Amino acid sequence: MTVEADTRQERVVGRVWAVRLDPYGRPYAGTVRLSCSRPACPDQRFGSAAAGRKAAVDHINMHLARIRESGGPRGGAWCACRATNCAWHAPGPAAGERGGMRRAAQTERCGGSVVLTVHADRAGRLWRIAEMCARCAAATTDCRVLDTAPPPARTAPAQAPQAPDHPAARREPTGGTGKNDVVAVFSHHSPSPAAGPPSPAAGTAPLPRARASSSAGTSRRAKRWGKIAQRTVPRDLQPDDLRAELIELGDAFRAYQKCPEPDLALLARLHERKAAAFQRWADVSGDGSLLREARRAEKAARTTLWIHENRSGRPSSDTAGGSVPQVEWLLTRQQAGHARTVLDYVTARAPHPEAGAHLAVLMLTLRAARAGAGNVTGQDLTGWLRDDAEQVLERLATDGWLRLPGTVGEALASRPENPTTVTVPSLLPDRPRPFTFGKTTRSRISGWAQKAAGDRKIRKKKLSTATRLLALYTAAHARPDGHLGHAGHGGLRLDQAAAFCALPPKAITEHAELLTAAEWLTEADTSQGTLRGRLAERVLPLGGRL
Structure with a gap:
């Protein structure tokens, strides 16, 4: 979208819709507040995080439907990611240094068509719809492209891209982000539930491939080593089934940390497996520290089971449902x-x-x-x-x-x-x-x-x-x-x-x-x-x- 001013064209900043859940009220009440960065959307309150997430997904879908009705992403919009100094990008190799993520982001150059993207954070607390360039979309972890804008019709000679501090880049977009601008970046490793089917306009311009994670190459070959509890599993550890179990357990614990909702029964089973595996590892290697780690895992499994039973009112072994209802108890046993x-x-x-x-x-x-x-x-x-x-x-x-x-x-x-x-x-x-x-x-x-x-x-x-x-x-x-x-x-x-x-x-x-x-x-x-x-x-x- 362009705005004619004499014979000069100025590009407006891409629109951003940020929907977020925040705790509300007393810490143990479980109440959450749903807020949207669009000024016309009032805050809403829900009695549980699950109800708030469902409402957030419905709210995102409502915005996506309106965007499609209004013609989808605007081909002449300035990249919304660039307007934030590319703070949404995945950390690059320089991220380990102080300020490294910002310096790595600045080395990227905006390019490609303007795309409509959706992003959900790992914890299920932030959803973001944004108009951004295809290159920034590819550099942002788990940023899903929903639609691609057709190239803008050029009625005047093209001008060089303006820097983010240009007045046009600083100007509030037509549908400004309002009260809650997105300044934090989260990652989410599953497709966003808010994503709908792409419009026919998608695919009119080629998109760069998303940046592959560092673990993509290792997943294609049989893993000979891994890490668990900050310990490296030796490549030559015998027997093979013990090495495979330790590597799989390390991956399972890391996958659990990325789950949007805690599953205490699953966590307790992981701790039980860890205790058994570390016991075998200690017997094979004779390392006393591994035996102590196994004892800690056994204690963690018992504590997690106790917490699970206190929260749900049902023993973790009761998977058949039975007649015991799921209740949020006021008192523990x-x-x-x-x-x-x-x-x-x-x-x-x-x-x-x-x-x-x-x-x-x-x-x-x-x-x-x-x-x-x-x-x-x-x-x-x-x-x-x-x-x-x-x-x-x-x-x-x-x-x-x-x-x-x-x-x-x-x-x-x-x-x-x-x-x-x-x-x-x-x-x-x-x-x-x-x-x-x-x-x-x-x-x-x-x-x-x-x-x-x-x-x-x-x-x-x-x-x-x-x-x-x-x-x-x-x-x-x-x-x-x-x-x-x-x-x-x-x-x-x-x-x-x-x-x-x-x-x-x-x-x-x-x-x-x-x-x-x-x-x-x-x-x-x-x-x-x-x-x-x-x-x-x-x-x-x-x-x-x-």
């Missing part, structure tokens, strides 16, 4: 075990056999579990105890179980910017410690109890404090599939559940039916002296994973 310990502590140490006192003791214990003191606000107290907050706190303070810096009324009136520091004398550091968990686990269990006791549907039905305690108890004692109690034990004992909820055992039936009506339980049966049932799917993330 170890944290859920600590939560049950706190519930047993409340049952044994609550000073009054009332549901309100039990709930207050539970929540305040979780706030003060580490140092014997914790901060609460009036909103916390009234949310837990509703209309009974003043009476329950007064009784706990009178009996000496709780210490307040002022009156109960002042505690109920405290605001988030000036919370009340409450003290539980039995949890002070100079007393025997009933709990062994750290501050992170304490915070997670406290948040779990807050979510369970303050469930939206339970609040909407205005269920009693005893019913909310039963909801907490059933969540803490549920298996990964949602069923209550340990497998083979027939459910939860009514006397133990009733002791925690400050109810007679016969009253559990009525409160279990209320939880079923609130869609907390899908079923409940107390006919044989035990509470048998199953958590509803919506509250499975709160399960204790017995």
Whole structure:
């Protein structure tokens, strides 16, 4: 595209569309923000990275469709890569030096037709559509050419190419990149999902071949050596199957590092194979350091499996699917075990056999579990105890179980910017410690109890404090599939559940039916002296994973 100014032609800079995903909100929330460099595209937010990537691909496809409708790439556009001083190029041989990549990029000369390209980074966080020259496209790693612009019609003598600092090169393009210009370069070793079929205009001008990677030549012949764990596998290592296994494992670990999504089950299997291979290598060579590396790989495999089971709620060997749903659990198995310990502590140490006192003791214990003191606000107290907050706190303070810096009324009136520091004398550091968990686990269990006791549907039905305690108890004692109690034990004992909820055992039936009506339980049966049932799917993330 050219702009006539008197008898002089000026070329506009090639357009760039940059779509990117960035974390948004709290670190553990998993929320991402999708932003586009085009000013007309508003930011969007998604609850997971997978949903954000799908939306990003759809957004890229929408832009590509509009570009094709408007005639595709512009033959007279200035190379967008050149406008960034060719910062998108793959690092050349000089990249090892300080500033080497920039110097290697500057040795390239723009040339060839203007092409429309798409690029996706390895981590699935950045997508870029750009109008650039064919030579820059070939020098950029995994830059896929979608369309080629026809040569511009020349109505005036051609002028020498302008340098990147020329005013025409600095001018904002017609569809300027806007708020998020691309300044970082990533690589991606699979075809971009945003790429659509090339238009008929593609192929009107020959394109230079893409620069081959340094490993392309070695992949065509049988590999006799490789690297794994920063060790070079000797060419003459015997037996041959051990050498081949070590080389293959090194390639597999490097391939895993380029995956857009982590697969912990696969990583654990790789560590197990590495442990076995290094054990054999140590036996053959007698090198003690190889044996230590094998032990580290075994430990890494166990740790990775443990993380995988905590995240998915399913053992890594369970590949058949079964009846265990995939759930994003709020607590790990170890944290859920600590939560049950706190519930047993409340049952044994609550000073009054009332549901309100039990709930207050539970929540305040979780706030003060580490140092014997914790901060609460009036909103916390009234949310837990509703209309009974003043009476329950007064009784706990009178009996000496709780210490307040002022009156109960002042505690109920405290605001988030000036919370009340409450003290539980039995949890002070100079007393025997009933709990062994750290501050992170304490915070997670406290948040779990807050979510369970303050469930939206339970609040909407205005269920009693005893019913909310039963909801907490059933969540803490549920298996990964949602069923209550340990497998083979027939459910939860009514006397133990009733002791925690400050109810007679016969009253559990009525409160279990209320939880079923609130869609907390899908079923409940107390006919044989035990509470048998199953958590509803919506509250499975709160399960204790017995």
